[in-house]
Structures are given as C-alpha cells and as structure tokens.
Amino acid sequence: MKTLVSTVALVGVTAMWLGSASANEFRPQLEALLATEIAPWLSDATVVDAVKASNAEHAGLSDGDVEALDKTWREEAESGSGPLIDRILGNELSTLLSERKAAMEGKVSEMFVMDNRGLNVGQSDITSDFWQGDEDKWQKTYAVGPDAVFIDEVEFDDSAEAFLSQVSKTIVDPQTGEAIGAITVGVNVENLF
Template identity: 70%
Template sequence: MRTLLSAGALASVAALGLALATAPATQAAENEFRPQLERLMAEQVTPWLSDDTVVAAVKAQNTEHADLDAAAIESLDQQWRREAEAGGGPLIERVMATPLSAYLGEKKAAMEGLVSEMFVMDNRGLNVGQSDVTSDYWQGDEDKWQKTFQAGPDALFVDAVEFDDSSEAFLSQVSRTLVDPETGEPIGAITVGVNVENLF
C-alpha cells in the first residue's frame, strides 16, 4: 500500500524545491529522497528490465541506428521537437505505436500516479519507447544517458527534485543502464520520472 507523505514531509519537499531553484547547478545531483528512489527502482522497475519486450526492442534499434552519424541524430531530434510542438507527427506516432511504448504505458499505469513517465533509450541516446511523448528524441547529451549507459552496466543516476509545471508536482528522474541479460553488456538506458510526493 502506498501512503502520501506527511504534511511535514511535503513541507520539506517544497523547501527543497525552493532551495534547488536558487542553488548552483553543481548542487543539483543529490536529493533527500534518494534511498526511496533507489528502492523503487530495485523493487518495481529493475525486475522487468530483462523482459524480452524491452531487450529485443533496444537491441533491434541499436542495429537499426548503428550507422547514424551526428548530423542524422540531430535531424531526427529536430524532427521530433517540431512534431512535439505541433501535437504529433510520423516519427512520434511510430515510436508511440511500438509494443515497448505500450508496455511502458502499462507499467506506468500500474504504479497509480507514482510515476509520471518512463522512456527507454538505445546505445546512441535515442528514444526506443516511452509511456508519454517527451520533449526531445535524443538524450545523448544529458546526464540520464551519459551517467548510465556510458558509465557501465550497474550505473544508476538519481537526478534532482524539480517542480514540474505541467503536472504541478515535485518530480525526480531516476535512470539506470539496460543490459543484455545474455552477455551483461550495456545496451541502453531507462529513465523513470517519479512524483516524490507519492513515494512510499
């Protein structure tokens, strides 16, 4: 059973959000909910990351994108951004229609408001599947990919708590490396956006 944070804990979240808004960027990597976020990933996310729905989709896209150069990646990312601003388009529709995106949507729904989004990235930092449309398609220039996939098979990155205007909630993104269960080699990464106000 999930319980909402106490009034004191919510005040702490609000204070943390205020502190982060005025803190230097170098202080943004840690947050006081790290133990709960790590437990969430270990207990409710990691067990299904070796599912063939996830692994097969990532490996297939790694093969498909093996020859993409930086210009091609930038072009895809720009196309995605334009489509996101326009409310949709062929690239977004293709990704959102995949079995992996449907699977992530089901996993998000099962967490009943605890998770705001989930998305999986390939070995180039490009989205493979997602529960919700992200603002960009390429994550390779961000910590969520650089501090997981590039850091090795056991890497876990807990980002700062930030206030999300669209959902009007305090969120933290938690990311970890995805591995091939047969070889133990990194193949991609996953990011889970967590509403810290609804943590256990």
C-alpha cells in the same frame, strides 16, 4: 474559500519542504522503487529486443542524422504527433511502459527507454526531444556501464505540477551482461510516501 486557502497553504508548505530537498534526500526511497518496481522487468524480452533492434537500426547514423531526427521529433512534439512520434508511441515497448506507469498509481509521471546512441526507443509519454545522448540521464548510465544508476535532483515540473526526480539506469543484455541502453523514470517524490 476556506478550501482554497487550505489548499494554497498546503501547497506552500510542501513547496518549502521540497524546495530545499535534493534527490539525495529521497535517494533511499528512489533506490527502493527502482529495485522493486522497475529493475525486475528491464530484462523482459520486450525491452531488450526493442533496444537491440534500435541499436541495429541506428548503428550507421551520423551526428547530422541524429540531429535531423531530433529536429523532426521536436517539430512533431510541438504539434502533438507525427510519423516519428506515432511510430515510437505505437510500438510494443511504449505500450509496456504505459502499462507499467499506470500500474505505479501516480508515483511515476513518465518512462522512456533509450538506445546506445541516446535515442528514444519507447516511452509512456511524448518527450520534448528524441535524442537524450547529450544529457546526464544517458551519459551517467549507459555511457558509464552495466551497473550505473543516476538519480537527479528534485525539481518542480510545471507540466506535471509536481516535484519530480528522474531516476535512470543502464539496461543490460541478460545474455552477455553488456550495456545496451538506458531507462529514465520521472518519479513524483510527493507520492513516494
């Protein structure tokens, strides 16, 4: 009983402390994590080649096609798998992202890469939707340009049972310097210290 009371008290204090915190209060730590543990491998051929291939594959999609893919993904996500999800989670980029997430030892809850349409290219975990193009994580990175970084507010994530901030960055073709996609990393701010 004493352990339960202590745990509840610790969670309560942490929640009050983090509840008033915004991503900006953690910005230096999040930027350092991005610079030292994420950005160095974003020019890896596995990342760049996968994003370029996805850009080529999705170049001719209409808005209706994107909506249909997103609808299919959402339906598959509800059941936990399906052909689209299995194809994305089974690719080389998703394997790399899962390995990078594991190597970060609890600092990261998820990683996913998007193409120039905002569609998922690879991910460490199943996202709730396939199309991110209508969200800040894509609109404030890829859509802004090669040097863009977006650090979102800290929020409590029920599924992860942790306080997270999403850190997003444009992915650049190292040959041309042009923006080709973006990455989003869900960071557990409690584990930054």
